[in-house]
Amino acid sequence: MSAVDSPGGRAGRRWAKLPRWVAAIFGFFAILGPGLISANAGNDAGGIITYGSAGSQFGYRMLFLMVLITVALVVVQEMCARLGAYTGEGLGALIREQFPLPSGAAAMVLLFIANAGLTVSEFAGIGAAMEIFGVSRYIAVPLALAGIWAVTVFGSYSQAERVFVVMGLVFLAYPIAAFLGHPGAGAVASNLLWPHFLHTKAFLLLAVALIGTTITPYMQFYLTSAVVDKGVTPQTYKSERIDTVNGAILSDVVSIFIIIATAAAIGGTGPLSNVGQAAAALRPVAGEAASQLFAVGLLGAALLAATVVPLSTAYAIAETAGVERSLSRKLREAPLFYGIYTVQLVVGAAVALLPGNAVSLVINAQVLNGFITPVLLTYILILANRRSVLGDAANGPVFRTVATLCVTVVGLLSAVVLVQTVAGWV
Amino acid sequence: MWRGTQPLLWEPRCLGAYDRGVGFNRVTWTPGHDRKPIGASQFRQLARLRRQREARARETAAAHALKGSLMSLAALLGSDVKDPDGRSVGRLSDVVVRWTTRGAYPAVKAIVVKNGKLEVVISARWLEVASPSAVRLRSSRAYARTADRHRDDVALAHDVLDRQVVDADGVQILRPSDIYLAAVGDRIELVGIEVGVGALVRRLGPRRLRGRVRLGRAIDWGAISAFAPPRAGEDRRHGRRLEIAGEAGTGLELDRRAAEVKRLRPSEVQAVLEDAKAKRIGGPS
Numbered sequence: 001m002s003a004v005d006s007p008g009g010r011a012g013r014r015w016a017k018l019p020r021w022v023a024a025i026f027g028f029f030a031i032l033g034p035g036l037i038s039a040n041a042g043n044d045a046g047g048i049i050t051y052g053s054a055g056s057q058f059g060y061r062m063l064f065l066m067v068l069i070t071v072a073l074v075v076v077q078e079m080c081a082r083l084g085a086y087t088g089e090g091l092g093a094l095i096r097e098q099f100p101l102p103s104g105a106a107a108m109v110l111l112f113i114a115n116a117g118l119t120v121s122e123f124a125g126i127g128a129a130m131e132i133f134g135v136s137r138y139i140a141v142p143l144a145l146a147g148i149w150a151v152t153v154f155g156s157y158s159q160a161e162r163v164f165v166v167m168g169l170v171f172l173a174y175p176i177a178a179f180l181g182h183p184g185a186g187a188v189a190s191n192l193l194w195p196h197f198l199h200t201k202a203f204l205l206l207a208v209a210l211i212g213t214t215i216t217p218y219m220q221f222y223l224t225s226a227v228v229d230k231g232v233t234p235q236t237y238k239s240e241r242i243d244t245v246n247g248a249i250l251s252d253v254v255s256i257f258i259i260i261a262t263a264a265a266i267g268g269t270g271p272l273s274n275v276g277q278a279a280a281a282l283r284p285v286a287g288e289a290a291s292q293l294f295a296v297g298l299l300g301a302a303l304l305a306a307t308v309v310p311l312s313t314a315y316a317i318a319e320t321a322g323v324e325r326s327l328s329r330k331l332r333e334a335p336l337f338y339g340i341y342t343v344q345l346v347v348g349a350a351v352a353l354l355p356g357n358a359v360s361l362v363i364n365a366q367v368l369n370g371f372i373t374p375v376l377l378t379y380i381l382i383l384a385n386r387r388s389v390l391g392d393a394a395n396g397p398v399f400r401t402v403a404t405l406c407v408t409v410v411g412l413l414s415a416v417v418l419v420q421t422v423a424g425w426v
Numbered sequence: 427m428w429r430g431t432q433p434l435l436w437e438p439r440c441l442g443a444y445d446r447g448v449g450f451n452r453v454t455w456t457p458g459h460d461r462k463p464i465g466a467s468q469f470r471q472l473a474r475l476r477r478q479r480e481a482r483a484r485e486t487a488a489a490h491a492l493k494g495s496l497m498s499l500a501a502l503l504g505s506d507v508k509d510p511d512g513r514s515v516g517r518l519s520d521v522v523v524r525w526t527t528r529g530a531y532p533a534v535k536a537i538v539v540k541n542g543k544l545e546v547v548i549s550a551r552w553l554e555v556a557s558p559s560a561v562r563l564r565s566s567r568a569y570a571r572t573a574d575r576h577r578d579d580v581a582l583a584h585d586v587l588d589r590q591v592v593d594a595d596g597v598q599i600l601r602p603s604d605i606y607l608a609a610v611g612d613r614i615e616l617v618g619i620e621v622g623v624g625a626l627v628r629r630l631g632p633r634r635l636r637g638r639v640r641l642g643r644a645i646d647w648g649a650i651s652a653f654a655p656p657r658a659g660e661d662r663r664h665g666r667r668l669e670i671a672g673e674a675g676t677g678l679e680l681d682r683r684a685a686e687v688k689r690l691r692p693s694e695v696q697a698v699l700e701d702a703k704a705k706r707i708g709g710p711s
Contacts, residue, residue, distance in 0.1 A: 105630055322590070322603065322621060
């Protein structure tokens with residue numbers, strides 16, 4: 001077997017002098033591509049707090065929902081990766097070309113709102129993490145804002161990104177914690193395989209929050225652009241598809257472990273009252289240092305997402321408008337791009353500093369995302385169904401049915417909760 | 427302190443400014459007052475500012491003069507097409523131009539009119555464009571005929587507006603937010619495209635404001651006339667992107683680099699249009 005035929009393609013060739021099993025491992029990590037990265041971006045500060053809250057409030061009951069969400073995530077991410085690979089354009093550009101201008105503008109406004117909510121929750125995460133270290137959030141959040149802006153605009157974003165990603169790797173401790181926490185294997189299995197839903201308002205609300213944080217709109221825009229940037233073509237799409245599906249599943253497995261670990265530690269104690277409580281889930285791994293470990297991971301994940309989310313908003317909107325969009329441009333050359341980026345960062349940090357409970361703020365932001373997700377998924381679904389966009393790679397009848405079903409279910413759930421929420425205000 | 431005894435033109439560089447005939451003294455000095463002379467660099471700066479101001483005034487005047495003759499495609503799309511009796515024939519859904527690399531501006535060949543689900547192509551010779559947002563037909567029988575699509579025909583709303591334009595390096599450089607047409611003699615020609623947010627905002631606004639053309643970031647079509655529609659004449663609805671998927675180009679392609687693309691100056695457009703009119707009137711028709 002030649003090196004080119006080996007799984008991992010080019011990566012296999014690069015490590016050809018190593019023993020085969022070592023090469024295989026390297027090859028596996030080398031194909032970690034946009035799919036895995038973008039799906040893992042779902043495990044940001046908002047995600048961790050929401051998953052933790054789900055575990056503490058409802059124990060294992062949310063697990064079956066996570067399985068359903070994983071299916072939907074796989075379907076959606078695959079469509080996005082396919083759109084990117086076959087058209088060579090990002091979602092923003094496709095929406096501009098394929099929809100009437102008002103619909104496109106509406107999509108961008110919704111994306112901006114959803115991402116503003118996410119940015120708020122990331123800054124809330126930064127504040128909460130620093131408060132575990134004993135730094136007031138009124139100091140930490142403005143500092144983080146200034147730091148993020150300066151690093152991305154004047155400094156090297158890729159180096160900062162690497163630091164954040166390494167910090168976020170702390171959350172790989174969750175699967176270990178989940179096993180060490182001795183969850184009831186039977187209970188976990190039955191909750192994974194069979195729905196144990198509750199028909200309460202709080203359950204539905206948290207369900208929408210889980211959808212919002214797992215199938216985040218910004219991830220779809222990010223994934224499509226990343227696939228385009230990577231230069232994936234229809235010929236090389238097969239391996240990209242594997243990467244995307246793997247990424248979606250792996251990231252949701254981590255999410256499921258977060259829920260299991262939290263449920264095993266503090267399940268059934270009601271909603272989280274503060275972010276630090278979620279650290280209890282890491283106690284089987286880290287003992288007394290659980291809080292610190294949790295805070296480091298939360299800080300890394302939050303800093304990463306607080307940088308990526310506004311950048312991706314700015315990129316998508318500038319792409320739709322068809323103007324300059326790149327961090328390599330000067331401030332004056334790309335006013336719209338930098339303007340949106342800055343506004344979103346500042347608004348996010350400002351709202352995160354408002355007095356109030358960080359956990360409920362974060363969950364509300366995810367619920368907001370959950371409301372907007374089905375709308376933007378509809379755009380993606382329509383694009384992936386169109387033969388004028390994808391040609392023969394457009395959704396086939398089976399895929400189309402499954403995808404439509406996913407979007408409809410998500411949409412119905414959001415609609416029910418939206419109506420309930422609005423009715424609660426009246 | 428300067429006492430007024432110093433020679434005014436002691437810097438040889440200043441002579442340059444005099445030679446170039448910028449019409450005022452470089453020193454703002456009145457006898458009897460102690461004033462410092464303006465330095466040579468400051469002087470040049472002032473002169474540059476004045477030139478800029480004059481140029482801006484010239485462009486504004488030209489833009490005003492163009493206002494009546496420049497039509498925005500975004501404003502035209504969806505407007506009523508009427509027959510001579512004032513009855514509505516349908517809505518304008520596209521404008522087809524004949525692609526050419528020879529003349530500076532491609533001429534409009536036909537329009538596509540949509541009435542319900544029916545789409546008809548009406549040849550441009552039946553057209554009479556009265557004001558920037560109203561299209562009239564010369565004969566009520568005009569729309570009974572359909573023009574067939576030529577290889578080099580490009581439907582502006584479908585193929586150019588909101589599509590990406592890539593340059594010779596395959597880099598996406600523009601995405602036209604609006605397309606400008608102008609009546610030149612008895613023809614309507616494509617004179618420029620506009621990119622950027624301004625035109626998008628205008629298109630999102632109320633209909634009657636859409637015709638207000640303000641040349642913001644417009645690009646002279648004459649300067650980029652090397653545009654070539656990829657695979658014209660093919661069936662555009664099926665798998666067109668698929669063949670070139672994964673590459674940057676899905677819209678139009680330029681023969682030249684992004685750096686060579688030129689902004690549209692109202693005064694230049696005006697000059698070109700007037701030139702063309704003069705030729706048409708004087709030359710063989």
